[in-house]
Amino acid sequence: MRQKNDFTKGSVPKCIIDLALPMTLAQLINILYNVVDRMYIGRIPNASTLALTGVGITFPIITIIMAFANLFGMGGAPLCSIARGKGNIDEAEEIMGNSFSLLIVFGVLLTALGLIFKKPILFLFGASESTFSYANNYITIYLLGSIFVMISLGMNSFINSQGFGRIGMMTILLGAITNIILDPIFIFALNMGVQGAAIATIISQCLSSIWVLKFLTGKNAILKIKYKNFKIKIPILKQIVSLGLSGFIMALTNSIVQAICNITLQVYGGDLYIGVMTVINSIREIIMMPVHGITNGSQPVLGFNYGAKKYERVRSGIKFMSIVCIIYASLIWLVLRIFPEFFIKIFNSDPALIKSTVPAMNMYFFGFFMMSLQFSGQSTYVALGKSKQAIFFSLLRKIIIVVPLTLTLPKMFNLGIMGVFLAEPISNFLGGLACYITMIFTVWPSLKEK
Template sequence: MENRKNDFTKGSVARNIINLAIPMTLAQLINVLYNIVDRIFIGRIDNGATLAMSGLGLSLPLITIIIAFANLFGMGGAPLCSIARGKGNDQEAEEIMGNSFALMIIFGILLTIIGLLFKKPLLFMFGASEATFPYADAYISIYLLGSLFVMIGLGMNSFINSQGFAKIGMMTVLLGAITNIVLDPIFIFTFQMGVRGAALATVISQFISAVWILLFLTGKNTILKLRIQRMKLKLDYVKQIVSLGMSGFVMAITNSLVAIVCNASLQSYGGDIYVAAMTVINSIREVVSMPSSGLTNASQPVLGYNYGAQAYERVLKGIKFMTLVCVAYTFVMWLIITLFPSFFIHIFNNEPHLIEVAIPSLKVYFFGFFMMAFQFAGQSVAVALGKSKQAVFFSLLRKVFIVVPLTLLLPKLFGLGITGIFLAEPISNFIGGGACYLTMWLTIGRDLKKKALLQKEKAVL
């Protein structure tokens, strides 16, 4: 039957996750190219490349806020759809998706208006100088006009992946990324538009991705259809979506907060060159963390579906598999980055002074990178199974209660200075990642084990 298509209670749990993870990880890696390709090309502008890179870095908190709202409604609604499908209730799943889409449209418009009205004071609050503000302003002004496309492109793609159509989800970002890669050099160099060209290429790319998503979700090949009659907001669904999506929202918002505090501190202690260096380091982190993020995100539909179907033993197997692979991958990447830091930095910038300050900073920032995998895994389990409060708490713990205070405090201690700012991230990974994963096993894991044991006992009787 159609409503049993992509049934994740069948076959190997690990294989189900991998089947989703490969295209979803590729999709996320490609999705990162939207901003990463911009930074690569901007880093090669003949005059003012470092200032342009700093300006782009200052725009990232605003971009992250837009992404946060896409996560709020996309990552909030998609797991609920998986759980509803696992229960066999496709109508409820469609209503959840329709409500999520309506919320994305409303907030996409609001964010565009608010962002354009307050961009100047916000950029200076984020650490802009008179030299870097023109670049930041030029980029974000155009990017904000495409906020609605970003919301649809990022948020609604979660509903394609949650139904098991990971290859279609990959095509969503592939179309946009290819467009971005082609248009970037044309707009930046051929038309000599600089950072404005990078922003315009990104907006056009996101528009194409959004159109592709809407065509699929209203077409005949999807399981759950996006229907106008399902878009009428219902308070109960809105509460559930926002509650569960709050984890992804808080994670993105706190990332924005950390970027603001970090850029301001770097501007104070080291100036524009260190803001540019952090932009490069964050770009490297986005790329190398994507496979781990892709695997944990791919596990959510599988874990949620099996949880809805009361297949608790399969949920436990999925958690263990996801954790093992994520930790192994991030450990290997930590070693590679530590041994070959200049290789990664050269991808984004060739200026000798920036490379000189970025290499030691990169090594400090990525120390113990494998601990981040425990944060990804613990929060993904909580989101997949609808445990929103736990996911939100650990998002806040790592970023707001650990990274932000350490970023402000460490530079003043033991003569650490700039090094203290970069040291805040690895310390938070060890404390926050360890606490998040351990708590997940002691609460959610213990509950799953009890339920699985009861099922075995009933089966024997």
């Protein structure tokens, strides 16, 4: 069983690409869940910009749900890769069973808390009287189906970590195709607006979660979900949370930054600039897809070889991942500078929105290639089980750098609104360099010595 999807054999770049290609496609398809919603919502007659802004206000809440899915999914999956690399199949399955139970428990808890406190949270996160109804209609339905989001997103990591990248891609493909078909039916044909978009998303996530569970309980999986492993054990919980805390904090800090940006933008620019940030975040999701694909595809390979004590292969994997990410991020930055309106019009054609978004977008994505250093360094720490370092650099870029800059820059040098968008590139340079250089001076030499 250990020989199946054995990443200690063959070319390291090939192992990564074999996983990264389907995972990149999966990332693209996964983005379609929310991006397709926004594309249709941005074309609702007589309310496109307000509806799009309302949905944008819900992003921090959605990101928090995904943060918990990352905590238990991306926390358990690298541990499974390391255990499988050592040949400990029973231990790997126990980790997966505990992760599943944690996803269910927290999925129910988040749904309850979200429904109880949604109104004050939405106003806190930047909703106005004009946009609240759209935000409330969307997030209420999304919360009712959040347990499906937790299962499909969290447990799909365990499919990918076993080397079944194509099966993992099919998980997302199934849901995305369903979402693309149902969105126009619910939004326009049934005249349900943003509620229809949310219903389509939740039905799609439900089908994806069924697919994931069917595979992980079937005969083709190397590691299987078994009832005997559902009882949560504190030592395993600590390991999962310790390693998943990096991804959790990264997603949670994204939520905090989104909320702070929306609040600040509401003060300095009103609903229009929250709409601008919604469009920019949507574009960012699209262009970051290959970076997520290559870094996520690298993690199982790095973790497996680390567990098998093939340290030279780990170094080779880190180099390949870093080079590919830097080249891609540099090229996409150039494309964004040349064709900004093309990307904006995917989501909205309002002339006022386009006019305001172009300069904000140029500012926000300046030096975008530096973001690839953050993701490469972060993924290396996670793959090798170095949770403390991964957590620190998650906090450094978002909480220590972005949040203070977002709050202070608009008041300095008459920057106003542009100060909010300037915080991101500054954090990319400072955070990306700090994370990657530290990894090079700590992890890299230790692998060579071993």
